[in-house]
Amino acid sequence: MNFQKIIISLLSVAIFTTATAQDEDLLKLVGDDEPKKEYVDYAFKSSRVIMSHSMEMIRPGVLDFRILHRFGNINDGAYEFFGLDNATMRMSFDFGITKNLMIGVGRSTNQKELDGFIKYRIIHQSKGKGVMPFSLLAVAGSTMSLLKWSDPTRKNYFTSRMAYYGQVILGRKLSEVVSLQLMPTIVHRNLVPTANDPSDMIAVGAGARIKMSKRISFNVDYYYRVNPNETDGTFNPLSIGFDIETGGHVFQLHFTNAIGMNEKTFLTQSTNDWSKGDIQFGFNISRTFQLKKKKN
């Protein structure tokens, strides 16, 4: 009987399927392969490229103690021990408040400047579900020079000590090896040295990282200034160097023509010229402390 045969073959198919099902991938049953939203992290080893803020944040509850050094010009020669006899530094504390918000304060020996900033991540690069191709951050900061007034006889305003900067960081971790970011920046100085100096200086920065190994990366950090004072002998700041990670520390070793270690100073007062060899050696040390521990 034909119908009987069909039923039998159907039955054997059913039995056969349940038998092979023993070897199936159980995880597929619960949809474990569904793409999940995954944030892209670790675009840079620290929250700075070299001199600029990077697209990375400090994690919440983490205090980052940074000591930044810049030596004198290498072309000062052997008498100045190739610049190492002269050092300026900036000491700072950065603190992560939430995943997307951090603040920091610092003090530079150069011009006895105090500076502070707040940095907020508006968009966090992610992949998987709800993919976001880039990160977008905003930084606002101010600097205050604590130098004695050069001319105490005239009327000096407290506000003259202050300068402000605002920055947008648009960054993308292109791959595990390469990260890139652009930083349109504006610096406002309440008091400028001469009438030729713009109160509001606009600059566009670019930062990049190339990861060379698990613990070493090569970084470049550069700003093009749109409206500099052409007559004051300042140059666009360029820094190149390496990040070296050793357990708890990140060392940033670099060469730069930038003077000063906050946005206002290195954008408006970098009097060194790479093409003349006015290059300084510098290094940053970053040490993080977990103040607030995550509960397991």
Added chain:
Amino acid sequence: MKKLLFFAAISVITISAAAQDKYFTKNGKILFKCTKSPLEKIEASNKGTTCVLDSKTGNMQFAVLMKGFEFERALMQEHFNENYVESHKFPKAEFKGQISNNSEINYTKDGTYAAKVKGQLTIHGVTKPVETTGTVTVKNGKIIAVADFTVQVSDYNISIPSLVSDKISNTVNINVDCNLEPLKS
């Protein structure tokens, strides 16, 4: 005859549909510890482990996203992902195995049963056999599966630099704790 076969076919279909023999979770817990020095506690937990158990065959599978491991210290978490397990290259750890004494476990009766588990564990792209004894607790139609075992970091092609070898132990204690619910198909 026709009717008989028809009924047989129907009953086979209904049996396979009614059998709730698979259990699963998507938020099982995995805790691991590789502390060596008492000064620096190195441990992490992941509360997003996927686990599926087929009570009929004893087959079980786990999958966990490496990025989901949370450490007390953010820097450890970064190093874990970036330098050790390379979670961008090997995003998942998986276990595929079997409860070898599955016949001794009565999934229809509440109680705690010892379970011998044997299978293949894949971490950092390396697959190695593991074997351990855990417990399966049946309670109100749900299953709690718990196991402890150790693996050697070096077995999985993960190197610990000598600079930190006094802090990170090569032996990792792993604790798995999953509350499984019946899988409705």
